[in-house]
Amino acid sequence: MKPIKIRGTEDTPDVILDATKGLIEFSGRSLPEDVLSFYAPVLRWLEDYIKSPNSRSEVIFKLDYFNTASSKIILDILIYFEHLSNEGKDVIVKWFYHKDDEDMADAGVEYFEIVNIPYEMHSY
Amino acid sequence: MKKFDYKELVYSFHKEMLGNNFTLVYEGEITHQITKAFTSLAENKMDSYSEDTNMKKKVFHVMVECLQNLSKHAEDVKILKNKGYAGNGIFIIGRVGPDNEDYHILTGNVIDNSSVPELEAFLDNINNLDRDGLKELYKKQMLEGTLSEKGGAGLGLIDIARKTGEKLDYSFIKIDEKKSFYTLRTKISRK
Numbered sequence: 001m002k003p004i005k006i007r008g009t010e011d012t013p014d015v016i017l018d019a020t021k022g023l024i025e026f027s028g029r030s031l032p033e034d035v036l037s038f039y040a041p042v043l044r045w046l047e048d049y050i051k052s053p054n055s056r057s058e059v060i061f062k063l064d065y066f067n068t069a070s071s072k073i074i075l076d077i078l079i080y081f082e083h084l085s086n087e088g089k090d091v092i093v094k095w096f097y098h099k100d101d102e103d104m105a106d107a108g109v110e111y112f113e114i115v116n117i118p119y120e121m122h123s124y
Numbered sequence: 125m126k127k128f129d130y131k132e133l134v135y136s137f138h139k140e141m142l143g144n145n146f147t148l149v150y151e152g153e154i155t156h157q158i159t160k161a162f163t164s165l166a167e168n169k170m171d172s173y174s175e176d177t178n179m180k181k182k183v184f185h186v187m188v189e190c191l192q193n194l195s196k197h198a199e200d201v202k203i204l205k206n207k208g209y210a211g212n213g214i215f216i217i218g219r220v221g222p223d224n225e226d227y228h229i230l231t232g233n234v235i236d237n238s239s240v241p242e243l244e245a246f247l248d249n250i251n252n253l254d255r256d257g258l259k260e261l262y263k264k265q266m267l268e269g270t271l272s273e274k275g276g277a278g279l280g281l282i283d284i285a286r287k288t289g290e291k292l293d294y295s296f297i298k299i300d301e302k303k304s305f306y307t308l309r310t311k312i313s314r315k
Contacts, residue, residue: 011156011160031188031192033156065185067185067188067189067192068189068279068280068283069192071266071279071283072266072269072279075266101177101178101181102178103185110263114263114266114267
């Protein structure tokens, strides 16, 4: 699978999707003008990835800000990896939040109340 | 016929804005470009007086959700050539509180009367919930809701209520048999 690297902008995140490394990373800001079209290639890539995943998948979220439409997509992404984890695959989600950003920390905690998946919380 | 007196009008707008502590008033088409411009304007302004980080985040957050609601849900939303959306509405940001330490964001847009009951029920439902109730509603909507064609997830208003911890102060003013004007005021308090 070809890796995908998307350079972030003021309203879209940096995205790294690398099957060889098992690395899936989103960082920066997410409030795209059109959430569906921005994330469509990402979700297509993930659909392929979960069919033949790396022996270990590391999913990193290091976002400063995301809007509510993106929050729904983030949940969809986590659910892909919940399936992988349920199949016995090695998956770890790392949720990064700025040390002053309580809301971002809470958002992570809430996702892991919904999605049953191994995770770590990291402040920076 | 009375001559159009722009001088009086400009001066009275100026006084209205200062008197109400409005820092930004905009009436017209709301697009993604406008959303980006207004949020960065507000961020720069808040940086200039070293506004507290959490307050800044909250204001930014509420602004984005309010502006995206206007661009996607006003009754006359149109699809732009570059696939974006534009809706018409009024957007105001101002300072409130005894020492003007808080912010409020006011929006208004025209909607079809037929949409009023559903929106009103949705707003009332949000206003009747406490912190935990809002959290559960947000989760439920994320899980069960689907993104509309316009990228709306039905989460914006719930999120505003959660982030601000305030009730959504809304009204519907009937324009005629077909249309109403929907107003929403969101307060972001320093707590």
